[in-house]
Amino acid sequence: MSGKGEGTFDALRSQLQQAAAAFADGPDALEGILLGIVDDVDRAVREPLEIFPVCHHSPASATAMARRLREKQPKVVYLELCEDMAPLLTELRNCRLPVAVQAFATEVDGFPADWAPLSVVAPITEASAEYQAIAYALDTPGVELVLVDRSSDHVFQWEPRDTASAEPADPDAPPAEEEAALHGDAVGVEIGDLRPRFAELEEHLLRHGRVRHWSEWWHQYVELPLGDCDHDTYRQVMLLIGSLFRRLAPGDPRRVRVDEDRERHMWTRMRAHLAATGTDPADCLYVCGAFHAASRVAEFGVHGADTFEISPSSATKWQYGLIPSSHAAIEAQFGLAAGSVSIAATVWAKNLRRTGIRPYRLDGQAGAKKTAAARKTKATGKNATTGTTGAAAVPEPAALSTDRLSGFLQRPPVLDRLDEAELLGWSVEIVRAARRNGYLASTADAIAVFETSILLAGMRDRAKPTPYDFQDAAVTCIEKDSVPGRRDVRRLVEIMMGGDRIGQVGYDALPPLARDVHDRLAPLGLKLGQRGVQRALLDIASRPELQQCSDVLWMLRRLMPQGAARPIMGERRLGERSIQESWDLALGTHQRALIELGYEGVSIEQVLEQRLRRTAYGPHATAATVLETVEDATLYLRSRRLADELGTHALEVLSRERGVDGAPEVLRRVRRLLAYYRTGEPVLPPWIESFVKAGYAHYCTLLPTAFTDEEATVRQVAATMGFLFGMESLALSLGCDRTQLELAVAQSHPQEPSKTALLWAAQVQLGHLSRAELRARCEDLLDNPLVVPAYPRYLSGFLHALEPVPQLADFVVEAVSNAFARLPDPVLLPWLPTLITTLRSDGAELAPLLIREAGRIFPGRLPVLDAWVPPWRDQPGPRADPSAGRAGENRGVALLAAHPATCDAVAGILGCDEAWERAEPGPSGVALLGHHPDTAVALEALLAAS
Template sequence: MSAAQEGTFTELRSQLQAAAAAFADGPGALEGILLGIVDDVDRAVREPLEIFPVCHHSPASALAMARRLREKQPKVVYLELCEDMAPLLTELRNCRLPVAVQAFATEVEGFPADWSPLSVVAPITEASAEYQAIAYALDTPGVELVLVDRSSDHVFQWDARGAAPSEPSEPSGPDAPADEEAALHGEAVGVEIGDLRPRFAELEEHLLRHGRVRHWSEWWHQYVELPLGDSDHDTYRQVMLLIGSLFRRLAPGDPRRVGVDEDRERYMWTRMREHLAATGTDPADCLYVCGAFHAASRVAEFGVDGADGFEIGPRTATRWQHGLIPSSHAAIEAQFGLAAGSVSIASTVWAKNVRRTRVEPFRLAGQAGTKKRAKAAKAGPAATDTAEPASDRLSGFLRRPPVLDRLDEAELLDWSVEIVRAARRNGYLASTADAIAVFETSILLAGMRDRAKPTPYDFQDAAVTCIEKDTVPGRRDVRRLVEIMMGGDRIGQVGYDALPPLARDVHDRLAPLGLKLQQRGVQRALLDIASRPELEKCSDLLWMLRYLMPQGAARPIMGERRLGERPIQESWDLALGTHQRALIELGYEGVSIEQVLEQRLRRTAYSPRATTAVVLEAVEDATLHLRSRRLADELGTRALEVLATERSVDGAPEVLRRVRGLLAYYRTGQPVLPPWVESFVKTGYAHYCTLLPTAFTDEDATVRQVAAMLGFLFSMEGLALSLGCDRRQLELAVAASHPEEPAKVALLWAARTQLGSLSRAELRARCDELLGNPLVVPAYPRYLSGFLQALEPVPALADFVVEAVSNAFARLPDAVLLPWLPTLIGTLRSGGAEQAPLLIREAGRIFPGRLGALDSWVPPWRVEPDPRAEPAALPGGAGRGVPLLAAHPVTCDAVAELLGCDGGWETTDPGPRGAVLVHAHPGTAAALQALLAPP
């Protein structure tokens, strides 16, 4: 080491040593920290491979980067970014910034299953140093860009979920991003160059208090961005290295987090040395761009001459997909705990710095959303020889008093006028006087905070104080209006050419709609399929997108999709541009939307937590959206397997509803039932017969669930018996059921009535007995609830339920009726809302339609039956069908011929015609009466 190198920071060391002795009354820990910071800066400055420290989304870093790249013109740029993201960087020219490079994995191997899906994002804005480096390397011939940070797989391998404290974040409330754009990154893990923030909470609190600022973003803007905006390269490097070393040495000693930071630094230096050795590149022709926190590293592997003992572990078997997703200023702020509006303000400061300094920034050729730049002039040789360290610039910078930037009255006046105009548009009663007040208050706040010129944050506080008062009349408050005025929440967009194949296919297939689907916002699509049959394919795709994408991406306004129906006209609200990230992530799962939907359905059906109802829903979705008989049969077989292993009846109502729908669809649209449907009915019949006695007595099984079981058994009974099931199994199950809860008791009575073991007269007598017992009357509403649920398996009892409710209102006095009337109404609403329409329709059929007819109306259950019309000698109540058979002799003759009966009509008998046949076949007569009875 030369004498000049030894004395580079001698003066600074002497000053800090004297300061440490004065403040700490002698040498000690403070002196060690201060002198250690100087050693870190000195070590980084002397490194032959030039280290360029940056802070994420810092205009000063971006400006210094653009200036340095034009001076040095490095041949190799090493960038602190996940090394597996390199192939995606060339697609940035097809996007409008800000966007984020994403690594995504849905099927994980080597990680806990509950972590899936895994997602890593690295957002990139134009006002960032990393974008300047990327644009320079990709558009300059002969320059190589090498990403050296750990891979996305290693990000999760080294992840300390639940073990390390979370990053400090800005205060929530008024400073937090309020738009849904803050969720553009989803649950992804953020990776960014230059996470430069104190990890020592007391240090950050001290800086904010003495800096008279509210949050870290404002402190950085005031005390780092502005002073470094006009500094030279050496001063910028040394100051950023100083800050990085300070925050590093004062960080809490969490061994887990420190270990991850140091492993990242070892990883990056190992990769750089490997590249230098493989290519033979001179380190003087390279530039290493990394966060200032990592630039002041003290690991043994630091530098081109560092140790080589670090071994990079292998990646897991997880298959990673890479792509670009849209980002926004609000999303970046939410991801990395920045104050709301800070990235927008940084973007505005970047534009002002470019105009003021006339530094020509780098932009990718053809970059969307940027102006076409002129060809850059050929830069001369590097201004500083990296082989010779720069002199001490820190001493002069630290002793230099703050530059008092004079007040730009025109700019501040323009801000004040614009915010008043924006406030008026959003419902505030703002006037010219408020503009003057905002102007003066901004100057006052800046003076109170020792600033000669108000910053955007001072202006924001002044606007809130003078305009907002205590109410917010519109959707946006004044703080948000200032953010919009300062540049707004710029939202990026991924271009068509940079989309994955699936997303491009979706746009191509929806092209007949004639909409600009990449634009943000909601667009209305009208599909007249009857006149334009080619739009039916668009309809099929939209229904699949509605199933796969978040709510609001594709929302049907008119039209629905049901089994067995074809669309005629539909209307949709589409917001695919707003939900571009979700569409891109679908492209990571497959090459077509049908493939992704099939994978999702299989994943749902074969999940360990899948129930029979969930699998049947997947069968229905496969039939509706994919029209795939193959997949439906496969998932139906899976539903049969799950049903055989279930030991609870929680999903019985949903199983009944979906089986009925599928059975009706196959009966009307298919020549024969699929084998899995027949097996499902057989298995379900035996399965629910077995569980029925236990469900009646189980307190966890609700009345609705037991009613659904009975509904399955009764509605599927004909098909089940034709497939070989035994009806005695159901009769034995009902006979073995002994419930105690009143609603289940009423449900059991209804089931016995359906099976014929309990007559209507006996059921009516039991209800009369309940009403006559004062001890049971308070529980009568619960019996009615059971009867109402019984309408699911036994809909023929609708007239009896009307009779039971009417008898209660007719017989009970007000003193008894009124106390349990609220209970009755609440029970009927909570437990029988689905069956209420059937009950109301039956009541409308029974009761008179006019008020005047009510006085002479006699309830049908009080009408005495005609003994001549219903002979009591017939078994099983078959005599009730005699008048009906006499009125339709042709029908009776046809049934007799079908059954092979040779008996004729006896006209000499005083009874009605056909009585002999009825006596001979009472069961047939009863079945025919039930078939022809009005609903």
């Protein structure tokens, strides 16, 4: 490496060589690592294009960045962020931080289909160095912001899915709450991912630092020392840490290749921009993670090699937008300790008050306005503190090469004096918060927390308790062994330190679909961007214009996660419309889901239609799911065109099915659609007539197989028979042949008792088996001791038979009653839970029919029960009077003669065109036998022979 031995870090090299000889067996690996770190720092410091290493969401990095920007006033800021996200950064001024810049793709082209949807997010907080750079570049005239990192498409090109996910969260962190899911399963792009990838190194640092997790170590040993350092010291220390973690990282070839390709990509983009614009590298600032600042690739620097070729993007169409983020979401996605980002925000505010540095903030950001001094500074380019121009304040490159590491590494830690007022305020506030959440805390607990915090800090070699020490002390002294409320003490400390700040995307930064939703729901008079649940009352009868709001809410309920739009009163069914509705809305809480809907279309109707088509034409679509999309298209979109198209496709899907698994759902949805079309349409749509006709033939073919298939349940076979018998009249009117059904039943030979009962019910419905014969078969089953244990399974089949043959409800009541009367307790008692679960799960719609029939048959009063005789038992009754039949026949003839017009109409329907004839009264039976004695003798002989 050229230029490394020119005296800049010679003293540090000498000290490290001596340390390597003293602590290692020889000047081999350790000396190479230590001297290599110094070489990396020297190389980065000598680079003509100033490299500014940062750590993500680090208050020290943000403070140093704000100070350096006001001193240097660069004309070009190169930022380590996906280059295709640049157009979105101007919309940050319309949001309340933290938010995340997102790239989203629902349909992939060039990636495996199971990766969809693709999502990449880059969270941004106010206490971060990248936000300071963005705010400076966007609000300072003449400054250009250039994003140089790989595009979102290359994120998935270079990293397989298993490595693209975020690192696991800290095991000591509490479970993430709802806000932790704001980023979903998106791949996180982090500026300044500065964490050791060598597990043994991290464990060593945590153990000797007497801390529990990495965030606490960084806060104690990096954040606090660098908070008051000058710019040169900050740069060299961050470069040193980045080089150390890089050289001690495991040699995973795939991970190393991705890191190096990112560095080659960024330097290639920067050199191309410098060549195209002619900008002096001295007027530029390169903001990147410390891990990438200490790079050893050949393309490093403005004079590096131009040998890296950037691969073209895939054909995937990406959508871009801003989504709300939160401290908890950032911690969960990037494996930080719970509360660390909130503590960083608190430290950032304290740094600003202590140093007097004025940070950069986008005009209009979170309602804040630039002060007059800030506008003057921005216009004149003068330093905020000295009043001189930023260009004059920039030292020469030679001055930047001063060795600051030696002094920093040899300097003993600065012992902050104990801020008793601050610690006392924390102790009082946590006790107050604990009492509000149900803890029995008192003033004594506040004193205990105060003293324990100091004790823990002393045990950990700290002069001043950190927020993490205070958190441990509060848990020990207040929580003890129980949590009375919803929040534990650790969570209360996080809230007290700043809470889980949740961002919000402003109206102007929303995609067109989200703005359209807000506009269409404006008549409700609610603050839809506000987090939390709001109640909306819709009196559609008195305000018909609210019907459009109702339509939007029902579509949002169909498209968004549960809880975003929840109906309290009112429902939407086929053929029904509510006149009053009540809703619980939480669109502000689920703003991310609403924004991602905007990536799929420009209106919710378009998105819903696309999703219905995707579901209906998917590879795993069944006839039941396609019919569901038909119902949704009719219910939410009121689109006859789409419903007819999807219904025609349902016919094709049904013809490809080779089983009856979806028969119950198909039967339920076809019945509902038929009822809707029959009541609301003059004629049935052609597709549903074709579906019934084809379904009749289809299920007739599958019925014999379903009876013998062990995987086909009783409910599925009963639903198949329900379709055949329920749709029989319509199918026959459309040209189907009833012989198909009779042949299917005749070819069915089930072996399982419940399916056998179903077959008997089908034979009764077809007239092949009388009720007397069915009753006799059941009696034979009860009389056979070998079959009695299986009799409850026959009853289960009869219960399911109410679906295809509801006329057997009285017989089912009879069969169940006989079972209760005759089955022994060892058989009856184990069957009762099965009967209840069957009625609850599979026969919820059949139970009312059975109960109503039982109420009609059984007596209504308890005293009558003792003398009550079931109607199905044979009872001796009076012999029928033959004259009564003749009298009834005569009354019928007289009735027809009295109303000839009705009889003529019936005769015309039947095709009878004979004229009326007057019937003469004939002789009685005795007179008839007397007139024909030979016939009487022959009849008597025939009866005697039989």
